[in-house]
Structures are given as C-alpha cells and as structure tokens.
Amino acid sequence: MIATLSHPGPASARRWAAAPCHAQPIEVTLPVADTLAQSAALALAGFDGGWIEIRDETLANLDFVIPGPDPTGAHAAWYAGPHRMGAGRIDHLGMHVGLKDGAPWIHGHGAFDAPGWRGPGFGHILPHESRLARPIRARGWGIRGARLAVAADPETHFPLFQPADLGGGGGAALITTRPNQDMGAAIAAAAAAVGITRGRILGLGSLVHPRLQGQAPIDSYATEILLTQGFLDKGLARIEAEVVTLDATLHKGWLTPGENGVCITAEVLVLAS
Structure with a gap:
C-alpha cells in the first residue's frame, strides 16, 4: 500500500513517459x-x-x-x-x-x-x-536520441522535465513517472515498454511518506530523493535512495517494493544490460 497526495489538477491517464536513447x-x-x-x-x-x-x-x-x-x-x-x-x-x-x-x-x-x-x-x-x-x-x-525538456504539468501545477524522443535511440531510456503510484513499479513498466527488463537505474525524484526496508515509516508527506543504487532485473526494480524530509532529517535505505508512492515526479535514466 502506498501513501498518496492529492494534487490540484486532473490526473492524466498515462502515468509515465519514456523515450529510448x-x-x-x-x-x-x-x-x-x-x-x-x-x-x-x-x-x-x-x-x-x-x-x-x-x-x-x-x-x-x-x-x-x-x-x-x-x-x-x-x-x-x-x-x-x-x-x-x-x-x-x-x-x-x-x-x-x-x-x-x-x-x-x-x-x-x-x-x-x-x-x-x-x-x-x-x-x-x-x-x-x-x-x-x-x-x-x-x-x-x-545522451543522444532523447532529452529532458521542461513542460507545464497540469496535474501538479509544476514545470517538470519530460522526455522528448529525438529518434534513433536504443540501449537506454529516459523515463519520468506521475504521482501516486509505486516508483519502482512505474519505472519497471515504462522500461519494459521500450524493451528494457534488465539494467541500471540512475536518477532522482520525490516520495510520499517513504518506506525503507528495515526502518520505521518516514513521517513526511513530501521528500526529495537521490538514487544511490538502482537495478532492474526480470522487470522488477530495486532502488536504494537518500531521502530528505520536510524537517530536513536525512535517511538512506532500500525502498520497500510496492510501498513508495511518487510525490511529484521521478526522473531516471535506465541503462540496459
């Protein structure tokens, strides 16, 4: 079960975007x-x-x-x-x-x-x-064949990076995810859509009340994170991250699968292996 956050705009039907590169x-x-x-x-x-x-x-x-x-x-x-x-x-x-x-x-x-x-x-x-x-x-x-470019996001009312497919990409993908879905599952689904089921995950994002394996729940409805390790294997994502909360406390650990809802966005580069 993920924690969620209510955003001011309408939620788009497509919950991630991916561009091969x-x-x-x-x-x-x-x-x-x-x-x-x-x-x-x-x-x-x-x-x-x-x-x-x-x-x-x-x-x-x-x-x-x-x-x-x-x-x-x-x-x-x-x-x-x-x-x-x-x-x-x-x-x-x-x-x-x-x-x-x-x-x-x-x-x-x-x-x-x-x-x-x-x-x-x-x-x-x-x-x-x-x-x-x-x-x-x-x-x-x-990166060649794709780039991240900022565009207005109607759901969150933020200007956010979105991947633009410039053509001719392969072997990697730029991926962004929408709020209120498990970060790892969304990244894995987006990567699979461009043919990547195994590789490394690099990037950053934000989470709602993150859950780290073996640690108490983090009481912060908004956080910023940096991925310190990320792996995709057989279509499943494993992600370790550093986290900063609303009161500036710091945490680090492996995200509990299925329990880490995106707050605003996640932006990652997935490298096929």
Whole structure:
C-alpha cells in the first residue's frame, strides 16, 4: 500500500513517459560559467543531454531548497528556502541536464557541506543561483536520441522535465513517472515498454511518506530523493535512495517494493544490460 497526495489538477491517464536513447559513459570537465546549469551544458556539448555525478568539489555559490508546504495552496507540496549558503562543497550530487524554454537547465539532488547550515545538508540544488568556484571533473552518461525538456504539468501545477524522443535511440531510456503510484513499479513498466527488463537505474525524484526496508515509516508527506543504487532485473526494480524530509532529517535505505508512492515526479535514466 502506498501513501498518496492529492494534487490540484486532473490526473492524466498515462502515468509515465519514456523515450529510448543512446547513453555513453563520460568523464568531463565542467567549466566555470555564470550558472551551474550553463557549466553542465557546456560540459555536455555534442550530446542531447545527460546525467552527471559530482563528488567532493567546491562551489563559489551554493543555493538549495528542501521540501516544504505551499503557503498559497496552489500545490500539494512546495519548497522550504532557498538556503543561500555562499561558498560550499558538494559531497555528492546527481543531476539531469536538459532544457527549459530552450536554455540549459538541470535538476539535481545531493548532499552539501556549507558553513552555517544545521548539520549535513541535502536537497535540490538551484541551477541558476549556484556556481562553480573552479573547473571540476565529473562522471556520468552523455545522451543522444532523447532529452529532458521542461513542460507545464497540469496535474501538479509544476514545470517538470519530460522526455522528448529525438529518434534513433536504443540501449537506454529516459523515463519520468506521475504521482501516486509505486516508483519502482512505474519505472519497471515504462522500461519494459521500450524493451528494457534488465539494467541500471540512475536518477532522482520525490516520495510520499517513504518506506525503507528495515526502518520505521518516514513521517513526511513530501521528500526529495537521490538514487544511490538502482537495478532492474526480470522487470522488477530495486532502488536504494537518500531521502530528505520536510524537517530536513536525512535517511538512506532500500525502498520497500510496492510501498513508495511518487510525490511529484521521478526522473531516471535506465541503462540496459
């Protein structure tokens, strides 16, 4: 049984979207630019998009948010912040690189260390407010044949990444999921629809009252998560994730299958094996 959240708009009949793509392992240099989003896009020149992982690197400016209520009532969940930390360090960060209104955009979740924050920080990094202190090396996957592009979502009233099929993809897939369904089951169903039943899962998302194996239920109707491990085998997904709650507490563990409802979205890259 999953926990659910009531959203302000009509629920679409199709509960996931998938676009096949080619994914190439990469090691790149992110140059210093006006924004972290621009740095990521420059590093992926020649690709349609990508998934980048950064570890143990410094930022000139670190701004992020964590889950929070929407004081206007226009959304089922919103953000707390922004937390403007000045210079900081990324412990680890995973981010999708795509487009918003034709310009570079990222969606990244991860752990941060910044002076003045109340302990270890984890959350959603802000793409235009955050900036590198120096060029850094990062690893990930460059994508061709599909990309993530932001579009208005009538159900949640959020602008969300959605996969666009650019043609000629294969061996991997960009997948997004809708709210109020088990995250793992939705990812597995979307991957199967494009012919992938075994592989790795990389990405991020949000959950309602997550259930982690061997742990007490997490009392937070909105959370942000980063997948730390993800596997697809015989059409079943196993996912380990880091989680930050409404009160900024951190959790990590394997998602209990069938008991983790999507809050707003999940955005993943599935690599066939």
